[in-house]
Amino acid sequence: MTVKQVLMVGAGRVGRLxxxxxxxxxxxxxxxxxxxxxxxxxxxxxxxxxxxxHVYATLEEALAGGTYDGVVITTPTFxxxxxxxxxxxxxxxxxxxxxxxxxxxxxxxxxxxxxxxGRRLQLGFMRRFDKxxxxxxxxxxxxxxxxxxxxxxxxxxxxxxPAWANDIRTSNGLIAEVTSHDLDTIGWFAGAVPDTITxxxxxxxxxxxxVDTPNFYDTMLATVTFTNGVLASVAGVCPxxxxxxxxxxxxxxxxxxxxxxxxxGGLAVVVAGQGTKAEAVYPSWRVRFAEAYxxxxxxxxxxxxGVTPAxxxxxxxxxxxxxxxxxQSLLEGRTVALSEVxxxxxxxxxxx
Ligand SMILES: NC(=O)c1ccc[n+]([C@@H]2O[C@H](COP(=O)([O-])OP(=O)(O)OC[C@H]3O[C@@H](n4cnc5c(N)ncnc54)[C@H](O)[C@@H]3O)[C@@H](O)[C@H]2O)c1
Numbered sequence: 001m002t003v004k005q006v007l008m009v010g011a012g013r014v015g016r017l018x019x020x021x022x023x024x025x026x027x028x029x030x031x032x033x034x035x036x037x038x039x040x041x042x043x044x045x046x047x048x049x050x051x052x053x054h055v056y057a058t059l060e061e062a063l064a065g066g067t068y069d070g071v072v073i074t075t076p077t078f079x080x081x082x083x084x085x086x087x088x089x090x091x092x093x094x095x096x097x098x099x100x101x102x103x104x105x106x107x108x109x110x111x112x113x114x115x116x117x118g119r120r121l122q123l124g125f126m127r128r129f130d131k132x133x134x135x136x137x138x139x140x141x142x143x144x145x146x147x148x149x150x151x152x153x154x155x156x157x158x159x160x161x162p163a164w165a166n167d168i169r170t171s172n173g174l175i176a177e178v179t180s181h182d183l184d185t186i187g188w189f190a191g192a193v194p195d196t197i198t199x200x201x202x203x204x205x206x207x208x209x210x211v212d213t214p215n216f217y218d219t220m221l222a223t224v225t226f227t228n229g230v231l232a233s234v235a236g237v238c239p240x241x242x243x244x245x246x247x248x249x250x251x252x253x254x255x256x257x258x259x260x261x262x263x264x265g266g267l268a269v270v271v272a273g274q275g276t277k278a279e280a281v282y283p284s285w286r287v288r289f290a291e292a293y294x295x296x297x298x299x300x301x302x303x304x305x306g307v308t309p310a311x312x313x314x315x316x317x318x319x320x321x322x323x324x325x326x327x328q329s330l331l332e333g334r335t336v337a338l339s340e341v342x343x344x345x346x347x348x349x350x351x352x
Contacts, residue, residue: 004030004304007062007092009083010074011037011046012162014097014124017286018072021297023050029301030069036062059083063090070304072297073097076164077171081106088117095300097124098184099176100316103324104345107317114313122300122309123316125184127246129299130292133185136250136259140189146253150231151189153182156245157238158284160209167213168327168350174220175199175330176323179236181246183224183322184315189250192228196337197322199223199329205239215331215350222326243281244288260288324348 006022008015019032034054037043043055056062059071063086071087072095073080080101087094088110100123101107114121127133140148157178164170165177175183187194201217220236247260263281282288303309325336327350 001029001305003028004069004301005033005067006030007034007036007059007066007068007071007087008032008052008074009036009059009062009071009087010097011035011039011043012074014074015072016046017293018074018095018297019046019050019052021294025294026297026301029298030304032072033068034062034066059086063087068092070094070300072300076162077176078102078164081110084110084121085113088113088119088121091117091119093120093122093300093304095122095124095297095303096316098316098319099172099180099323100313100320102170102172102320102351103348104317104320104341105347107313107320108345111313111317120303120307120309121312122296122303123311123313124296125181125311125315125319126289126292126296127181127185128188128311128315129295130289132259133248133292136248136257137188139257140250140252141191145255145257147228148190148230148250148252150233151186151248151250152233152235153179153185153248154235154237154245155179155182156236156240156243158241158244159239160211161238163213166211166216168215172323172327173215174201174217174236174238175222175326176320178238179220179222179234180319180323182234182236182248183222183319183326184311185248186224186232186234187226187315187318189248190226190228190230190232192226192230193318194322194338195225195227196335197222197224197325197329198335199326201330209239217330220330222322222329224322244284245282246285246288 035043036056038057047055070093073083074097199222202219206216222234224232249258325341329336
């Protein structure tokens, strides 16, 4: 196999992470040959750090300036649709970060472009590449511990995300930016499609952090029901300050399975800066899922070599359906049936 040429679109937090994985761990199979980011300084710094020879301000300039096997898109959610469709139409395989897009109208346009192009699209749900998450999914699918009954999934992120990710107009907020991983996991573990979602949110830290964005929330609790009767809860907190905390517990008819811990060594009680074992807390998602991110990029190299990705547009779309129905639920204070948003998708009112 030839070494695959990757175009990295977005040189922010995730662009740097995936560039690091490809360069330091997968260099024998792929290399990042060019970067796209309109933030010139950010892009130049990343390019210098990894010896990347070409930096462009737009995807179109990069496509005109070079040839590639695939595109890794790590930009804000509101840019995903256009960048993914342009890349697919250029005949390139795509790794697209979660959430897939802002709404189901955009998701379906991306899915149509995947189908029309015949290229492969991998969605950035790195938990699908984490060995513990994979083992739990296999255990549940095997029936060894019976049928799943209730799933409790939570993700607490350490610090405030970039400003665009706090605003429901440009990202749908925390339910999408932090807990879309959980929304994907619960469907994966339930082995069914979601039926309804009810979301409650709160804002504890916004004022003290100077966030005055309308509808900002830093705390979220969702209840999701599935067509096979499984119940699930998803809890999200960001900023949590004490660390990055991602855990799932599934109770099944003959047993239970837990995935994740607060740190590599486990921990019972944590107070900001005074954890009983503060060194054991995962400081960020980059650390908790370090190996999963490398395996995810290896999965994308496989995709560029012709393998169907383990997670793609269908899973991305299901998570966005939950996000859109969830934001509708929190704004309207009611339970929302998924069919309300999937039957005839429109651009949600808060995004217009
Ligand atoms: N899988 C994960 O664990 C994980 C973690 C964090 C973020 N994310 C996702 O990754 C994506 C990026 O998040 P981030 O935290 O890296 O954001 P970021 O703000 O740190 O970086 C985004 C970068 O994209 C650039 N950009 C904006 N528009 C662009 C365009 N049209 N073309 C090229 N570059 C453009 C910005 O200048 C910025 O440098 C989001 O979809 C986010 O939800 C995933």
